[in-house]
Amino acid sequence: MSKPSTQTVLAEKPFREVKPRHFLGWMAAFLLIFALVFILDLSYGSSKIPAGYIVRILSGAQTDMPIWRDIVLNIRLTKALTAVLVGSGLAVSGLLMQTFFRNPLADPFILGINSGASLGVALAILSVGTVGSLFMTQINTLGDLGVAAAAIFGAALVFGLVMLVARNVKSSNTLLILGLMFGYATSALVSLLIYFSLPERIQAYMIWTYGSFGGVTWSQLKVMAPVMLVGLVIGSLLGKSLNALLLGEDYARSLGLNIGRTRFFILLGASILAGAATAFCGPIGFLGVAIPHIARNLLRTSNHKLLLPAVLVLGACAALLADVLTQLPGTAFILPVNVITSLFGAPFVLWIILRRKAGSGVSI
Amino acid sequence: MKPKVLTTRDLSIGYRLGGQESRLVASGLKLSLIEGELVCLIGPNGVGKTTLLRTLAALQKPLAGQVELGNKLLAQMQEKEIARTISLVLTDPVEVGQMRVEELVGMGRFPYTNFFDSLNASDERVVRDAMRSADAENLKGRFFTELSDGERQHVMVARALAQEPKLMILDEPTAFLDLPGRVKMMLMLQKLAHQEGKAVLCSTHDLDLALQVADWIWLMDRDGSITQGSPEDLVLRGEFGKTFNRPGVEFDPGSGKFKTEVVSHQKLILRGGGIEKFWTMRALIRVGFDVLEEGESGLPLVEVVMEDGRPSWRLKQNGGVISHSSIYSLVCALSEENQNLISETAPQKARL
Known part of the structure; x- marks a missing residue:
């Protein structure tokens, strides 16, 4: 081929999409991994169920092992679906926060949403046998939604405060510090509660803070799933606005972006996702801050129209994988999710970031 | 007379400090920008050039008075409508992570694209033309973060052009550039004004260059007053000396340059x-x-x-x-x- 004609072809190529074929390739790979980890998560556990059975059970066919059907549908499927929703939710929430605060260290909990949830749960669990027990008995009437309800209450309280402040304060950094202060204040209150609590109650609270996908029942999932989906839809629709925000608020406004409305939806989406995830599974760390970096580095783009779907699938994959790894092989021991995400995730993220040439590693 | 793109009426600019308090930077400004003209805003550091530019670009509200865009009041226009008329190049460094030049220029189509932000053939043509006009065509395919300051500035101008504005406002576009880069940038702005009919307003400290390329100068003094005129008229009236002279430095109308006063022995x-x-x-x-x-x-x-x-x-x-x-x-x-x-x-x- 002669040189001039190559140049014409280049000039006629669509301008915007960065190698869409590569993107679709990556997405196909992510989805394949997702399917594999999903099946793996269902088949793995105290009793190992072959993948073939999993597929048959999921497709509704009868098998010769009815007990496996029970285990898969009533225990492992809820756990896997919870992991999918929470993993996607925290990853999307983290991406929203990193772009909104223009800070690669931002995570879903930066606004203090999880601090609020922790305080709610601490009040619910720790105040038993203390002055707050009256409050606890009322929470208990909500049945198995008790702890989740307390967490939602706490998260919603902080969210309300954040939105109130966000309406009057223009600077994102002020919000950042505000979230930090909420965190300090609530952890002080939680410490106070722990100080006056019974040991077994303290242990119950500590176990909640380790995070778990396994505690969610079908009836809880029926509440959690729609809430998470609302958050995910809000987040997914913000791609265009988030791209504009990458340039900074002044440029975004000069491009015609309604900053006030965008801020509201970013904060709303990120808070719903972080709040609901924490309420039902405890504070699951690491995924929210790490997955956006992994997606950006694999796809080599900051374009949110590509990052959002990638982060959605990758978040689910990571949460499912973490859940698989919580089950110690050959034993009935289950390790806390937070231990796995950080222990295995941190070296992986370091590798992802450091393998890029210097300077282009961490960005938003 | 060419049509006016922007007019101000008794404009007061400054910052609201909260409550009833505010810091006034300048008041009573009667300014206008005309299609096809390059206007340079010149003045010592700290007189409020950026405040003026931000007010005209609707990034901050005037303390009093009006800005009219065409025949509409800026304060009553929708964000999108303003974005289709005015585009900006600011001094803040842009940290966009991993974004390619053409993607960044394509962001200029933001006020025109639909909810899903996909560019159609005509959008792509606009992006391509913008990159050509801003001498950024050769940067296509590269990551923005890899570019030099000068190259980045050309990409930012291309992005502003992709917005298809009537008016471009640039805050010190030559600030981080080397001398040839400054000359190239100013000549490009002049070309955008004269050949593409844009109204171009840019603030600069390169007095020398501004005198050579500007059609009109806004000379902002420390008291916030703005003296206007063609560069040559202002030189002959001795306005630059009034604004800039200080002990040891004086404007020489003979050369159009500043010279340091050296005692001749x-x-x-x-x-x-x-x-x-x-x-x-x-x-x-x-x-x-x-x-x-x-x-x-x-x-x-x-x-x-x-x-x-x-x-x-x-x-x-x-x-x-x-x-x-x-x-x-x-x-x-x-x-x-x-x-x-x-x-x-x-x-x-x-x-x-």
Whole structure:
């Protein structure tokens, strides 16, 4: 081929999409991994169920092992679906926060949403046998939604405060510090509660803070799933606005972006996702801050129209994988999710970031 | 008369400090920007140039008065409508992570694209033309973070152009550029105004360049008042001196440049021609001589002559003639002499 004609072809190529074929390739790979980890998560556990059975059970066919059907549908499927929703939710929430605060260290909990949830749960669990027990008995009437309800209450309280402040304060950094202060204040209150609590109650609270996908029942999932989906839809629709925000608020406004409305939806989406995830599974760390970096580095783009779907699938994959790894092989021991995400995730993220040439590693 | 793109009426600019308090930067501004004209906003640091630009671009509200865009009030326009009329290049560094040049320029289509932000064929044509007009075509495919300051600035101008604005506002677009980069940038802005019919408003500290390319100057003084006119009219009226002169620095209407005031100790006669004479004169003025064309025979005389196609400097003083092969050697010899003269006239002081 002669040189001039190559140049014409280049000039006629669509301008915007960065190698869409590569993107679709990556997405196909992510989805394949997702399917594999999903099946793996269902088949793995105290009793190992072959993948073939999993597929048959999921497709509704009868098998010769009815007990496996029970285990898969009533225990492992809820756990896997919870992991999918929470993993996607925290990853999307983290991406929203990193772009909104223009800070690669931002995570879903930066606004203090999880601090609020922790305080709610601490009040619910720790105040038993203390002055707050009256409050606890009322929470208990909500049945198995008790702890989740307390967490939602706490998260919603902080969210309300954040939105109130966000309406009057223009600077994102002020919000950042505000979230930090909420965190300090609530952890002080939680410490106070722990100080006056019974040991077994303290242990119950500590176990909640380790995070778990396994505690969610079908009836809880029926509440959690729609809430998470609302958050995910809000987040997914913000791609265009988030791209504009990458340039900074002044440029975004000069491009015609309604900053006030965008801020509201970013904060709303990120808070719903972080709040609901924490309420039902405890504070699951690491995924929210790490997955956006992994997606950006694999796809080599900051374009949110590509990052959002990638982060959605990758978040689910990571949460499912973490859940698989919580089950110690050959034993009935289950390790806390937070231990796995950080222990295995941190070296992986370091590798992802450091393998890029210097300077282009961490960005938003 | 070409149509006015932007007009202000008794505009007061500044910052609201909360409550009833505010800090007034300038007031009573009556300004207008005209299609196809390059306007340079010039003024000392801290007079409020950026505040003015931000107010005109609707990034901050005026304290009083109105900005009219076409025949509409800026304050009553939708964000999108403003974005289709005004585009910006700001001084804040843009940290976009992993974004390619054409993606960044494509963001200029934001106010035109639909909810899903996909560019159609005509959007892509606009993006391509913008990159061509802003001399950023050769940067296509590269990551924005990999570019030099000068290249980035061209990409930001291309992005602003992709917004298809009637008015482009640029805050110190030449600030981080080297000298050729500055000249290239200003000439490009002039071209955008004259050939593509944009109204272009840019603030700059490159007075020299602004005088050469601007159609109109807004000269902002420390009290917030703005003096306007064509660059040449302002020079002849002595306005630049009024705004910028301070002890030790003064605007020279003869050259359109600032010169540092150096106390002349000695008179000296310079003869010769061509570009060599011009640069010799600059060197002599730099080291403090009062350079004359003709004068009494007692004064030192420098003659620039050409020997075998190379310049040579003959210094006649105290009855002797010494040839110097470079301006530096001539200047060294002269300033040594000068130093001697000073110490002779003030011997006690020198010894102390």
